[in-house]
Amino acid sequence: MNNFDQKWQRLTAAARRAPAAGDEAAPQGFATRIAALALEAPPAGPWFGVERLALRGLLAACALCAASVAFHYATGELTVEGEDEALIEFVNTDYELS
């Protein structure tokens, strides 16, 4: 055990001796409030986890969809620009020839 470990162990040993902070019983009205809040909401069924995953999946699918539209739009523009340049070059060449 190195020097730091010894010091740290001594400090944590002293900290562990400190008495528990405060009363551990539920404060007045706490349990009643929690019980009322908990039971007013409908219980989560066994599909709760699956539903959360499905929601995440839906969000991921929407993001992917938006990204693919954006990507297609960008490449579509490039293609049109590229085609325009090719057309201008073709027309210029055509005029030079004639």
Next chain:
Amino acid sequence: MPDDAFDLAACLAAVRRRDQSAARQLVEHLHPLVIRIVRSHLPRRVAEEDLAQEIFLKMFTRLEQYQGAVPFPHWVSRIAVTTCIDHLRAQKRRPEFRWADLSENEAEVLDQVLSDERDETPNDALAARELVRKLLDQLGPEDRTVIQLLDLEQKSVAEISALTGWGQSMIKVRAFRARRKLQKLFRDLQRQEKS
């Protein structure tokens, strides 16, 4: 302390039937367990009652998922620990830690620990606890949780793994890294004390 005569299985069955009185009894029964976890992992500026409320509401929301694979208090402890970690993660900035920020008693305890080479533990337990808390505030949420559970609550790596869901190797790595950060903090504090 939890009441030994408390029939947890019957209480859970009643809660599943939406019995409000059983739900209240369940909260009262588990409150000491939850509040101990909250107090030892409590982030700064978060009220312990608010955090306890959040943990209990999560417990009720997920109750249908509890299959009885682990004892119910262990299952609740895991919800409590992970909720505390989420809150610690949300707490972005950690204040810089300086010797001047320590109370007189905390400075004395630290001085005793740093300078005394004998194998003696400091006498002021409350100041030592507050000092450890301030030191742990300087660590990231996961590192802090590992050190809290390992060195203060003296839980085994397997127990921490069950509580947090992290692998045992990861816990050992986190503990090693966290102790190195604490060692650096100690060195900085020692330098500040001397200057």
